[in-house]
Amino acid sequence: xxxxxxxxxxxxxxxxxxxxxxxxxxxxxxxxxxxxxxxxxxxxxxxxxxxxxxxxxxxxxxxxxxxxxxxxxxxxxxxxxxxxxxxxxxxxxxxxxxxxxxxxxxxxx
Amino acid sequence: xxxxxxxxxxxxxxxxxxxxxxxxxxxxxxxxxxxxxxxxxxxxxxxxxxxxxxxxxxxxxxxxxxxxxxxxxxxxxxxxxxxxxxxxxxxxxxxxxxxxxxxxxxxxxxxxxxx
Numbered sequence: 001x002x003x004x005x006x007x008x009x010x011x012x013x014x015x016x017x018x019x020x021x022x023x024x025x026x027x028x029x030x031x032x033x034x035x036x037x038x039x040x041x042x043x044x045x046x047x048x049x050x051x052x053x054x055x056x057x058x059x060x061x062x063x064x065x066x067x068x069x070x071x072x073x074x075x076x077x078x079x080x081x082x083x084x085x086x087x088x089x090x091x092x093x094x095x096x097x098x099x100x101x102x103x104x105x106x107x108x109x
Numbered sequence: 110x111x112x113x114x115x116x117x118x119x120x121x122x123x124x125x126x127x128x129x130x131x132x133x134x135x136x137x138x139x140x141x142x143x144x145x146x147x148x149x150x151x152x153x154x155x156x157x158x159x160x161x162x163x164x165x166x167x168x169x170x171x172x173x174x175x176x177x178x179x180x181x182x183x184x185x186x187x188x189x190x191x192x193x194x195x196x197x198x199x200x201x202x203x204x205x206x207x208x209x210x211x212x213x214x215x216x217x218x219x220x221x222x223x224x
Contacts, residue, residue, distance in 0.1 A: 043215035086150050102150040
């Protein structure tokens, strides 16, 4: 079983839709939770990171962590074509980072 | 003012050749990483150095040899290239430690194609 599970999609939504991306994990030692966005032929860039259970909001993006269920989510409101990318969840324990397989998102104008 | 820079960006070579990828970061981070990303976008850790000391060495063929001359540089040398080595290799850096500031900053990637 992988440390981090993420539905690879692909996910295709119309512009303006609310997008929900999710990851589950098995290791209780994970303390920090991150979402990276990767455009085609680019490196992953950090979108959000959280520590505790609960919600963290940044503009149209909301990261949610439920440590009791070992489940994290990223919500994108009012999705835009520029949000089309692969979204990778990542988790950290000490100096070790563990990534999901990424979800490919396309927002159709 | 690029934070993490890798060279070359593209590398096309024949099987059996030896090649190197270089990485430099100007963020003042003390930990650097090499990741391999396959065609399905999965990021697999290969190596990590903290202040020039190897701290993560995953199950990687010994044809791959990292070298860190100082904490701002981490290079990857690959001997006897094989078809299966074709992938995108990402360098990343982080502040290290257990605080919340320890997040990865990635370079743009080096796309290696072995023919």
